[in-house]
Amino acid sequence: MGTLGSLRRKAVATAAAVGALSLVVGCGGDGDSVTGGSKDGDKVTITMGLFGVMGIKETGLLEEYEKNNPGVTIKAEIAGDEQTYYTALQTKLAAGKGLKDIQGIEIGRAKEITETRADKFADFSKVEGTDHFLPWKQSQITTKDGKVLGLGTDIGPMAVCYRKDYFEKAGLPTDREEVGKLWAGDWKKYVEVGRTFKKNFKGGDVSYTDSASGLFNAMVYGYPEQYYNEQGDLIYEKNPAVKEAWELSSDAAEEDLTAKLRQFQPGWDPGLSNGTFATAVCPAWMLSHISEKAGDVNKGKWDVARAPKGANWGGSFLGVIEESPVKEEAQKLVAWLTAPEQQARIFKDLGNIPSSQKALEDPSVKAVKNDYFSGAPLGEIFGAAAQEIPDKQVLGRKDGTIKDTFSQGLALVEQGTPRDEAWKTTTERIEKAVR
Amino acid sequence: MATSTTKALAGEEPPGPSRAGDGKETSRRRGAWLHRLDVKGAPYAFIAPFFVVFAAFSFYPLVYTSWISLHDVELATLDVMEWVAFDNYVELWGDSRFWNALQNTITIGVISTVPQLLMALGIAHLLNYRMRASLFFRVASLVPYATSVGAAALVFTMIFERDFGMINWGLGLVGIDPVNWEADKWPAQAAISTIVIWRWTGYNALLYLAAMQAIPADRYEAASLDGASRWQQFRHVTVPGIRSTIVFTIVLSTIGATQLFGEPLIFGQGPNGVTGGANNQYQTLGLLLYEEGWKNYQMGRSATVAWAMFMVLVLAFVAQRLIKRLRSRTS
Numbered sequence: 001m002g003t004l005g006s007l008r009r010k011a012v013a014t015a016a017a018v019g020a021l022s023l024v025v026g027c028g029g030d031g032d033s034v035t036g037g038s039k040d041g042d043k044v045t046i047t048m049g050l051f052g053v054m055g056i057k058e059t060g061l062l063e064e065y066e067k068n069n070p071g072v073t074i075k076a077e078i079a080g081d082e083q084t085y086y087t088a089l090q091t092k093l094a095a096g097k098g099l100k101d102i103q104g105i106e107i108g109r110a111k112e113i114t115e116t117r118a119d120k121f122a123d124f125s126k127v128e129g130t131d132h133f134l135p136w137k138q139s140q141i142t143t144k145d146g147k148v149l150g151l152g153t154d155i156g157p158m159a160v161c162y163r164k165d166y167f168e169k170a171g172l173p174t175d176r177e178e179v180g181k182l183w184a185g186d187w188k189k190y191v192e193v194g195r196t197f198k199k200n201f202k203g204g205d206v207s208y209t210d211s212a213s214g215l216f217n218a219m220v221y222g223y224p225e226q227y228y229n230e231q232g233d234l235i236y237e238k239n240p241a242v243k244e245a246w247e248l249s250s251d252a253a254e255e256d257l258t259a260k261l262r263q264f265q266p267g268w269d270p271g272l273s274n275g276t277f278a279t280a281v282c283p284a285w286m287l288s289h290i291s292e293k294a295g296d297v298n299k300g301k302w303d304v305a306r307a308p309k310g311a312n313w314g315g316s317f318l319g320v321i322e323e324s325p326v327k328e329e330a331q332k333l334v335a336w337l338t339a340p341e342q343q344a345r346i347f348k349d350l351g352n353i354p355s356s357q358k359a360l361e362d363p364s365v366k367a368v369k370n371d372y373f374s375g376a377p378l379g380e381i382f383g384a385a386a387q388e389i390p391d392k393q394v395l396g397r398k399d400g401t402i403k404d405t406f407s408q409g410l411a412l413v414e415q416g417t418p419r420d421e422a423w424k425t426t427t428e429r430i431e432k433a434v435r
Numbered sequence: 436m437a438t439s440t441t442k443a444l445a446g447e448e449p450p451g452p453s454r455a456g457d458g459k460e461t462s463r464r465r466g467a468w469l470h471r472l473d474v475k476g477a478p479y480a481f482i483a484p485f486f487v488v489f490a491a492f493s494f495y496p497l498v499y500t501s502w503i504s505l506h507d508v509e510l511a512t513l514d515v516m517e518w519v520a521f522d523n524y525v526e527l528w529g530d531s532r533f534w535n536a537l538q539n540t541i542t543i544g545v546i547s548t549v550p551q552l553l554m555a556l557g558i559a560h561l562l563n564y565r566m567r568a569s570l571f572f573r574v575a576s577l578v579p580y581a582t583s584v585g586a587a588a589l590v591f592t593m594i595f596e597r598d599f600g601m602i603n604w605g606l607g608l609v610g611i612d613p614v615n616w617e618a619d620k621w622p623a624q625a626a627i628s629t630i631v632i633w634r635w636t637g638y639n640a641l642l643y644l645a646a647m648q649a650i651p652a653d654r655y656e657a658a659s660l661d662g663a664s665r666w667q668q669f670r671h672v673t674v675p676g677i678r679s680t681i682v683f684t685i686v687l688s689t690i691g692a693t694q695l696f697g698e699p700l701i702f703g704q705g706p707n708g709v710t711g712g713a714n715n716q717y718q719t720l721g722l723l724l725y726e727e728g729w730k731n732y733q734m735g736r737s738a739t740v741a742w743a744m745f746m747v748l749v750l751a752f753v754a755q756r757l758i759k760r761l762r763s764r765t766s
Binding site: 083090094095117260265271404407411412415417425429433434435 | 510511512513514530532596597598599615617618704705706707710713714729730731732733
């Protein structure tokens with residue numbers, strides 16, 4: 001006799017089923033705003049999605065803006081890794097959900113965004129006081145029909161970081177001016193110095209440079225056209241700049257001038273702290289990584305010299321989502337954050353080089369020196385390097401992927417694969433990746 | 436719910452004189468029908484929650500993945516899908532990366548699963564003896580299993596590091612040249628297998644131990660009366676006694692090996708891990724799937740790899756059944 005009992009059972013079962021269903025349904029939408037921001041009378045909330053160390057939150061600029069603009073609340077979320085950040089951003093753009101009012105855009109993604117997602121971002125071309133940037137910087141985030149999707153934060157001019165103590169042991173000059181003269185104007189001379197270093201260095205197992213891919217990137221980024229031409233066609237196979245960089249980097253790899261490390265990966269860090277290499281081609285933003293990982297014991301052993309040629313590696317933008325309920329407020333905030341004064345401050349605090357021409361000319365920026373790198377005048381070195389960056393830089397949709405594939409190809413050469421075979425493998429892989 | 440309640444109560448209503456025979460008849464019939472529904476239907480209601488969740492989080496993604504695999508879709512524009520029928524599959528069949536990944540998955544699977552299960556069997560056998568602090572050893576053998584893949588893989592990656600890793604340091608002490616664990620194919624696969632073995636041996640050992648403890652003690656007594664040595668007891672009493680558990684662990688390990696992903700990804704570090712090393716020397720099917728989807732942003736091709744992995748598993752089990760049937764026929 002179980003009618004009552006079965007009733008209870010049925011009730012429980014139905015409740016469980018309904019509960020499970022509502023769990024499933026519960027994953028649906030929340031709120032009606034596409035982005036996290038909101039406006040309620042005088043109270044404005046602006047949300048930001050950032051990655052890495054862009055210096056905006058770290059330097060306390062957001063608190064300052066909130067203080068100067070009562071009623072404004074800024075919520076910034078920072079992802080550590082740009083790759084993860086961008087994958088999530090793409091999914092959110094496709095879904096039209098979960099976006100922030102302000103989104104960071106890395107240079108390697110700028111092309112893809114301007115080509116495929118221009119309608120999702122607000123136009124900055126009419127915003128006041130945004131004419132102080134380096135000309136090439138803003139052109140990278142401008143669509144064909146003149147829509148400006150963001151404002152530049154930092155850029156990545158290059159220098160060469162080197163160990164003074166190792167240079168001394170190899171009988172090379174240690175003064176940064178003289179070191180810069182050793183290879184001025186030509187990356188071939190940089191490799192030539194490496195040969196001298198390898199021959200003369202006494203005192204242990206130290207390679208001349210960390211990786212072949214670092215050299216390769218520095219060379220390739222020095223040309224206006226890299227993997228794509230202006231029409232968006234893949235030209236890397238025929239581009240003499242890429243080929244030249246490949247050959248020279250392969251020379252360095254085959255002659256055992258590199259430590260065969262992978263930049264920014266865990267194996268690279270103990271290399272820095274134990275000093276297994278004497279030089280590294282370093283964009284400005286790499287310095288904070290070196291000083292952190294090489295640690296206090298190596299303070300004053302590193303110095304910074306001018307790179308053979310100007311090149312730009314990295315840098316970012318801030319864009320505003322078109323459908324944001326606080327679009328104007330967010331654009332105002334972005335314009336303020338990227339203004340010359342704020343860019344100068346981020347540089348002084350963290351070392352990210354301003355993308356603003358005006359900030360670069362600021363005497364207080366030029367005067368910046370760095371204790372860790374033997375008091376190297378970073379403002380002067382990188383400021384001059386920034387002016388040497390080609391005035392036009394053509395970006396391509398799959399630049400990031402192609403760069404990674406080339407890095408791996410050079411790793412193959414470092415491990416002993418003949419360079420022609422490695423080149424063939426690399427082009428095959430790129431073909432599969434960009435299709 | 437409300438209607439069924441009233442109906443159920445109506446069925447329970449005691450037969451009163453006021454009711455005509457006809458009404459009594461229907462209510463009784465309805466009661467019987469409800470009773471049948473209760474007996475036959477309730478079990479389905481009970482298992483429904485699982486299947487609802489399964490449908491939402493497993494079956495739907497499975498079907499949707501197959502749908503995506505028939506299209507050209509990019510991660511950036513998931514809403515734009517171009518129908519390409521079976522092109523992705525044809526392309527995958529002719530792609531050397533796929534065969535390389537399949538081969539790596541099998542070799543890493545074999546060099547991680549076989550030693551792992553043999554060691555687990557040995558450990559379980561030892562733990563099965565009466566000994567001091569047996570609980571401690573049993574818990575200790577399960578600790579690696581409780582460690583997250585990320586943490587374990589990261590620690591092993593440091594241990595296997597080329598310049599400053601512990602293993603190369605140890606090799607140097609006894610005068611052996613350092614091994615380039617990451618860049619060379621077999622050392623890399625061995626290192627990844629080590630991570631897998633370390634994590635899963637204890638877990639399998641405990642499964643075996645549980646099965647061993649279910650073997651009646653008198654079988655061992657009988658065997659020792661017949662003069663069987665410890666080793667003979669192990670071979671002829673223990674192993675046949677836990678056969679079904681062994682099959683179970685083989686099935687689980689095969690599935691795990693096919694889906695191997697986290698260990699090689701972390702071992703390779705960053706973009707280099709996604710491709711399974713500069714030469715794809717330890718790229719598994721799981722990593723190939725990830726590379727297509729989250730490095731090349733080609734969701735269609737990524738979904739195709741996912742289905743290929745599924746088919747590999749199905750094939751493996753069909754083959755296993757065939758072999759089993761053939762063997763039982765010959766014996």
